[in-house]
Amino acid sequence: MAQINAYLTFGGKCREAMNFYKESLGGELEFIVIEDSPMAQHFPAELQKSILHASLTKGDLMFMATDMIGPDGIVPGNNVALTITATSEEEMNDFFSALSLGGRVTHALEDFFAGRMGSLVDKFGIYWSVFYDINSGK
Structure with a gap:
């Protein structure tokens, strides 16, 4: 069955935010950092330490996040x-x-x-x- 999950964008604060949510909600937190991913060569040096993808799971609860901002920037x-x-x-x-x-x-x-x-x-x-x-x- 298909699932729908929230995906949050933090633009540089993903690690901090997701650690906060882990402390608040518990669960398992995983990060994929750009420099450690197969996508690293597609990003400039200044983004290599950024979070490409993070996920927090606890039982059936799961949400994901990133530091990657789309072409429109972050707007409400x-x-x-x-x-x-x-x-x-x-x-x-x-x-x-x-x-x-x-x-x-x-x-x-x-x-x-x-x-x-x-x-x-x-x-x-x-x-x-x-x-x-x-x-x-x-």
Whole structure:
């Protein structure tokens, strides 16, 4: 079954914020730092210590975060995105296509080290990321 999770953008304060949430809520916290990821060569030197992806999980509770800011910068409303983790590539494509109708694709669907992903703003101004892990079928 597909899941929807919150994805927060902190623009340089991701580690601090996620550690705060871990202290407040408990759970397991994981970070992927740009310099330690297969994506490192795609980012400038000044971003290498930034958090590419973080996740906090406790039972069924999970939310994710990043330091990566989109082309619009951080404005009210775009620092929180809903992320759909699809159960198949077909489902991912269907979700992405449907949600982008009347909206704006901010990052086309493409493969990267953790799977396949794209981002968009729907016609109501809600930010979405759609993800499918090709390797595990999640």
